[in-house]
Amino acid sequence: MHDVVIVGAGPVGLSLACELGLAGCSVLVLERETGPGSPQKTAPLGIRGLSAASVEAFYRRGLLSPLLTASGAQDDLFGAQPEADEPPRPRFGGHFAGMMLDGAKVDVDAFPYRLPSPGLHAVRTHLEAVEAVLSEQAVKLGVEIRRGVTVTAVAQSPEGVTAHAGPDTYEARWLVGCDGGRSTVRRLAGFEFIGTEPQFTGYVMHATLADPQGLRPGFNLTPTGMYIRMPDMGYFGMMDFDGGAFDRSRQPTRDHLQTVLRRVSGTDVTLDEVHTASSFTDRAMQTTTYRQGRVLLAGDAAHIHSPLGGQGLNAGLGDAMNLGWKLAATVRGHAPEGLLDTYTGERHPIGAAVLDWSRAQVTVMNPGPHAQAVQAVVRDLIGTRDGTTYMFERLSGAWIRYDLGGDHPLVGGSAPEFRLEDGTRLGDLMEDGRGVALDFSPDRRLQVPALGWEGRIRYAAGTAGDDLGLGAVLVRPDGVVAWAGDRHPDRDAFERAARRWFGSPAI
Template sequence: MYDVAIVGAGPVGLFLACELGLQGVSVVVIEREAEPGSVWRTAPLGMRGLTASSLAGFYRRGLLADLLEVDDGSLVDDQPGEVRGFGHFAGIMIDPDAVDGATLPYRLPTPAPEVLMTGLAHVEEVLTERAVKYGVEIRRGAAVTDLTQYDEHVVVRAGDDEYAARWVVGTDGGRSAVRRLAGFEFVGTDPLFTGYTMQIEVDDEAKLQPGFTVTPRGMYVSLRMAGHIGVLDFDGGAFDRTQEPTVEHLQEVLRRVSGTDVTITEFGRASTYTDRAMQVTNYRNGRVLLAGDAAHIHSPLGGQGLNTGLGDAMNLGWKLAATIQGNAPDGLLDTYQSERHPIGEWVLDWTRAQVTVLKPGPHGRALQGVMRDLLGTPDGAAYVYGKISGMQNRYDLGSEHPLVGRVAPEFRLEDGTRLADLMADGRGVLLDFTGELEGFTGAPYAAGRARDDLGLAAVLVRPDGVVAWAGDADRNAFEQAANRWFA
């Protein structure tokens, strides 16, 4: 019997497998696709943006160099105060020059970039290699067809095989079989548009503006990358997966939404999606948990989907491992629901807001004007950028300190040791900048002055990189916080 069976070998399932494998938990990953690296997961159709919070997680597990395809020694380029990423809200681009990274709260120099465009297949390749190193088994080529829960374990059937595990996690996407078979309640709002992702060539590329273009009938995106074009058509989601998108249909939609007479001259492939926004009411049902798109679906506007799923995996991994190994404080696994469900709700509302701004008609047009004005200001650009980076999201951990509940800044001790160096083994850490908290054994300990301590005496960082406590060297306050997270 395995400790955990993960259904779905996308980035979320594989990152979770790495987190569990790092802790010595026995894991099997079950994937319906026989082979990795389909055309939908490689460039250009499989390109996705990883944001700062996700990249911080890769960095602190020693995965960033492989993700960037560089040597470990090259991860020394700190650029404080410089926003090296980009983003948009409802197709309205954020100007990096308008965001002063030095003014973003609790940010420190880090080798991790603010954003990285990469292919899903590459992310999966990096994570697969690490998962296998940790002893994770990956079984491909059979879809899950049945799931039965017992008091102490769960049995999953995929093809002719059955897998018994103490816990099952569904990371099998928006049409999750695990979600359906385990009886999760999935609620939300109906779509307003059908979105199209096309790999095509057109007669005159200059007819389509590069980047995001909002029109009176929706929006189109021309990336000038191997004919990768996207279109949002506000038809109430009527076309999504109801029929195969023909060249004739795609051309009609592209012409109507773009307001041009562009002609498709070469067709590769196309897929559709909607802005349907739904979430399970609880991320756990007995011994079955959900993460990623299996737990929440929404439009891709703003690029939050993959990053939200990776956040789920980072949050769940150490908690589930501690529960399995019997060293979890009471109620630790319950905090997966209390912390991640509100984040999922926020992401759904964040994408709904963008859909509303893009909605054709005078109301949407008025909102577009307001948002363009706001994003043209330093404060407005910084607010939106901070949100989509993931670094400004905050769990409610019962503390008034504004750093508690956020992704930890990349503290660096005077001897050159980084927070990431201390977290590569998957444990949390107490950074004691004054040396006054030595002797508490509930969390790994590191003492020394920091190059920039942000005015703090000590910081307790959970295994997922989230600050659990920060402040003065108050032993009683620290021990109360540490006992909550470390048995």
Template sequence: MHDVVIAGAGPVGLFLAGELALAGCSVLVLEQDEDPRAAWKSFPLGLRGLNPGSVETFHRRGMLDALSAASGVDAAEFAANSGGPRSVSHFAGIELDAADIDPASLPYRVPGPASESLMTSLEAVGEVLTARADAYRIGIVRDVPVTAVEQDADGVTVTAGGKEYRAGWLVGCDGGRSVVRRSAGFTFVGTEPLFTGYVARVTFDDPDALPLGFSLTPAGMYLRTPFDGHVGMMDFDGGAFDRRQELTRDHLQAVLRRVSGTGVILKEVHLASSFTDRAMQATTYRQGRILLAGDAAHIHAPLGGQGLNLGIGDAMNLGWKLAATVRGFAPEGLLDTYTGERHPVGASVLDWSRAQVATMRPGPGAAALQRLIRDLLGTPAGTAHVYRRTSGLCHRYDLGGEHPLVGRTAPDLLLVDGTRLGELLREGQGVLLDLSGSGRLREAATAWDRLRYIGGQARDDLGIRALLVRPDGIVAWAEGHETASATFPQAAGRWFGRGKS
């Protein structure tokens, strides 16, 4: 019997498995696909953008260099020498100029290796996370689709591939059509689709007939990237295309011609898939001993690439909380904070997706609305707003406390000895960082055996004297130069339990 079974060996399931193993839990991952390699996971169809928050997550677990190498990107190129981001994606196909972002509008940030977004692929992410799983000797059983789930007071029984697997806990990371979610009776609510989207690798008769980048048209939107033959399109048909149908060359050509308003000819279709903007979310991410993460918990249109980032955030938030629960040292209610913290983030991303679809939807007022949005996003304030909403750095959990850093991701402070705060989180422990130079919190920190005390000074302390950072990198307590530290024991107790016995 394992501590935790995870359904799904995608990026979210593998990341979560690594987090649990890091904390000493026994984990088994069940995956329905036989082969982890697939053409749609590699460039160009597998192209994904990790926002700075997700890049920071990989940095905090010591995997950023490996991911950059697997993605074909030098991690040093992503160090923010200028103190600000260079790439901020788009909103509804309207590309944004990173030069419009004032770094001063992003408080409590310092330049570092995780300051910017990273273009990668599902293949590269899977390769790095599988290597981590192998290093922890995590069992991954493939070609075993989950067909049934049953829980009782002591654990969960999962039927997959004709066999039964027993564990104390089950996490469904098995995608938008999650069997775990349906079998366990989670309520999944939201809005129905307005469009069918397509992504394909094709051979064009005349590639120059379609410009590079996003093109909003009276019939929808299409995208052509610099990758040879890579095209995407959105057809506002109410999501009518049946995904069980074969995606033929004639169908894709007809859609692309209608959306682009051109006579483009597709000579050959090498690979293609479809999707919709159906936006749904589980009302809770936990039912007893069964939890959901990633697309199993929420689905939405892939506009702006928020899906993978949202799922990685789920896994990082859940991992240490579930591990503490499994190992018996979680404070009361800790696991329930997973839904409490992540559900609002998911709801926000779904609304962000819906807002983009509404902006792109053809109709009498479409062009006027798009001109208005384009004007607003062409301002520094508009661009900064989009960045704050999509960077993964600016969300704040409601943890109480008056300091503005509490509930936010911790800045990657650089200590005078060359160590970064992110590096101190690699073992998955909480960190009490005391920058006062007095060592006054050292004795208080020893009351918690799952909390690492670090005393020192930062090259730029941003006005901070001390930080209590959770294992997921979220600030649980902060002290500025002008405030007292009387609440540190209460904050530590809330997240790390009663302390040493």
């Protein structure tokens, strides 16, 4: 029996497998596709944007450099150096409902706890690169990946879960569905899935135009929808407000795509050749809980929405980082009571907010004079310093903060990249998936090794180049600040926080 069976070998399932593997769990990943390759995963259709929050997660596991290499994006760190005195300004190409944002207008003073780090910027990559890096890491950690396996039934007992795939059965103590928007696990385990129906059919295609000068490059919001053209790679995207009438099960033909492109763009351009194409909608749905007994969901299996703003992959990776260490602690038997339930408690509101962010963009893009009037207002707002800063906060992931209690504004948010006087960085300390206690206090009063959490919390003491006025910080394995103390931190308060997130000490 495995500790955990994960259904789905996409980025979310593989990321979760890596987190569990770091903790020494026995993990089996089941994937219905027979091989990892697909035209939908490579450029241009497989292109995705990783938010700064996701890039930071790769960095903290030592996987950012391999990811950049696999993505052909070695320069996407934008020169960000942890040794620099100041974090670099955001270099930013995001959009809201097709309206582009200017990173030069971001008010960096609105983020007073940013420190120099390689993980401060978004990175453009593609799904094949993400999956290749995570697959290699998972295998190194002892994770078993079986492809060509379609799960057809799931049965729970008080002791574990059995996944059936034809004549084969796979037993585990826990099962996690990471099998996408049409999740079989979600259906078989009886999760309630609620939300809103689509307003548009979207299309992405790799194609060539007979008259390329007829379409403007970039994002183009029009009176009848939106189209995207990336001429350097032959990528086109379209949003056609037909109420989602085009059935995704049908393969779009060249004639159909040309008709839609002409309608949305308001031109008479001609598609010369369509190499690959697929469709999607803005249907926005979410499960009411992310856990049913010993079955959990992550990524698109738990929440679906339109890909506007590139939030889906990033939300799924955030789910995996949040769930991984909690499920591992539960498997290993040292999780404090209720720890696994905080997964739904913390991530469900994030998923709901992402769905609303998608719905807001769809509303603004909707054809007609009312939506166009709203577009004019939004354009004015995002042209301001405060408006751009707000958008940057949402698109970068900087807005994500869990309600963990505590008075310090850092608690519940992502930890800054503290750097000790010996050159050790927080990212260096987090590669093995443990929590981290940083002790900047003059008398080094935390003394974590003597308190009994040494196997779960890595202790590092010393003077920091910039300690942001703190005396100590406790960081969860997912990079979230669990507790922060002043210049003379209260060790009792630290112990309470450590017990809350890491269970009783071993001694």
